[in-house]
Structure formats: structure tokens, C-alpha cells
Amino acid sequence: xxxxxxxxxxxxxxxxxxxxxxxxxxxxxxxxxxxxxxxxxxxxxxxxxxxxxxxxxxxxxxxxxxxxxxxxxxxxxxxxxxxxxxxxxxxxxxxxxxxxxxxxxxxxxxxxxxxxxxxxxxxxxxxxxxxxxxxxxxxxxxxxxxxxxxxxxxxxxxxxxxxxxxxxxxxxxxxxxxxxxxxxxxxxxxxxxxxxxxxxxxxxx
Numbered sequence: 001x002x003x004x005x006x007x008x009x010x011x012x013x014x015x016x017x018x019x020x021x022x023x024x025x026x027x028x029x030x031x032x033x034x035x036x037x038x039x040x041x042x043x044x045x046x047x048x049x050x051x052x053x054x055x056x057x058x059x060x061x062x063x064x065x066x067x068x069x070x071x072x073x074x075x076x077x078x079x080x081x082x083x084x085x086x087x088x089x090x091x092x093x094x095x096x097x098x099x100x101x102x103x104x105x106x107x108x109x110x111x112x113x114x115x116x117x118x119x120x121x122x123x124x125x126x127x128x129x130x131x132x133x134x135x136x137x138x139x140x141x142x143x144x145x146x147x148x149x150x151x152x153x154x155x156x157x158x159x160x161x162x163x164x165x166x167x168x169x170x171x172x173x174x175x176x177x178x179x180x181x182x183x184x185x186x187x188x189x190x191x192x193x194x195x196x197x198x199x200x201x202x203x204x205x
Contacts, residue, residue, distance in 0.1 A: 025063040025070070028154075030184045031056060037076060039160075040179035049084035051092070053077065053106075060154060060184060072110040072123065072156075074182070078103060096169035097162075103130045113140070123156060129165040136160065138182070145187050152187040 037053040058074030078100040083089045093100040110125035127136035136158060143153035160178045162168075 025061045028060040028062070028184065028186050030058050030060065030074075035182070035184040037074070037183075038181045040181075042175035042177070043085070044173055047085070049088060051081060051083040051088070054080040054082060058184075060186075068113050068115075070110075070113050072108070072125070074108050076106040078106050078129075097167050099130050108136065127160070130167070132165045134164045138180075152185070154182075154184040154186055156182040 032053075032055055035056075035058070037056055039051045039053075040048055041051065042048050053076040056074055056076040058072065061071045063070045078098040079093055081089050081092055081098075083092060092098050095101075098106070107128040108125055110123050112124045114122050114124065121140055123138045123140050125136050125138070126133050138156040138158040140154070140156045143155070145152040158180050160180055161176050162174075162178055163171075163176050
């Protein structure tokens, strides 16, 4: 089961030795080879196909000494996507949705990490889709590694309102709220657990 970030200081201390004031952040670059970014639209009130960004680049900077200053950035291709329904990828690339011809990239950049009253943590940030930037919060957790090792994987989940970014087409068919999950393997042993091997990114019809 994922550890909530209430446990994050201990996990990061194992990475850095000790969470000293002069400890340096630990950086984890990631892309589609060691991470998965999925989205979950609800169609027709019943169907919930899984979409996936096939190509992206990002970085996590985890700071044991100043946890709230840990950072995450990711840039995703709006064209290289998979959707679990016929014609779904083509529709999402169109001007009704991502408008990938004009806005080929989707960006997320964190702005802070905040502890809640219940001991859970929330990552705040800015999400840019179709040239529109809106605040976006994500719930974050870590999967612990083996004894004496740092965290094995990072997971962030959240919900996006597509209408906030001007994507209002098919509002009677496709729900406004879209689920989002980001999973990053921080340890080589965790990569295989993310998903089965995938083919190279390609334009899905």
C-alpha cells in the first residue's frame, strides 16, 4: 500500500543519510520509460476509458531538509496519447479538446507541498492546457523501498475540470471532471511494477 507523505521525512532521511539543514535535494528525472501518466474521462455516465500520455519528460526534486520546497515539473505531448475507445485519441487532439496542432504540449509545475490537518500532504501547482494556466492540486504518496533504502515510487492523483481550459465540447456526453494519475518509479526495481512493456510512442488514430 502507498505511504502517505506523513511518512515522507523518514523515507527521505534514508536517501540523504540525515535530514540536515545543509542536505541537498535529491533529483529524479523521469519519462515514459520509468513513469506512467493516465487520465480517466467518464463517457455517457457509465464508461470510464483509460487514457495515457505516451511521451513526456519531468523531474522530481525531493528535499529532506525542507520538505515543503520539494518540486515537480512535467511536460507532456498533447499528440502522443492513447485512449481506450475507438477514435478517442483523434478527438482529443482536435480543436474541441487539446487542440494539439496549436498547443502541442501540456505542462505542470508544482508551487508547494502542504500538510493537511489529517497528516496528509497536498501538492499545489500550475497546469497549462491549450495555453490556459490554472491552479491544480494533487494528492501525493510514496511507495517505500526495501530496508535501508529510499522510496521506490511516487504517486500523485487529482481531478481536472476540462471546462477550466476551454474544453466544453460534448458536455452532455463527457463529464467535466477528469481523473489524473501520475506514477513515477524512483527505484529501478519498481519500473516493472508500473505496467507491462509498451511499444514505442506513436500517433493513435
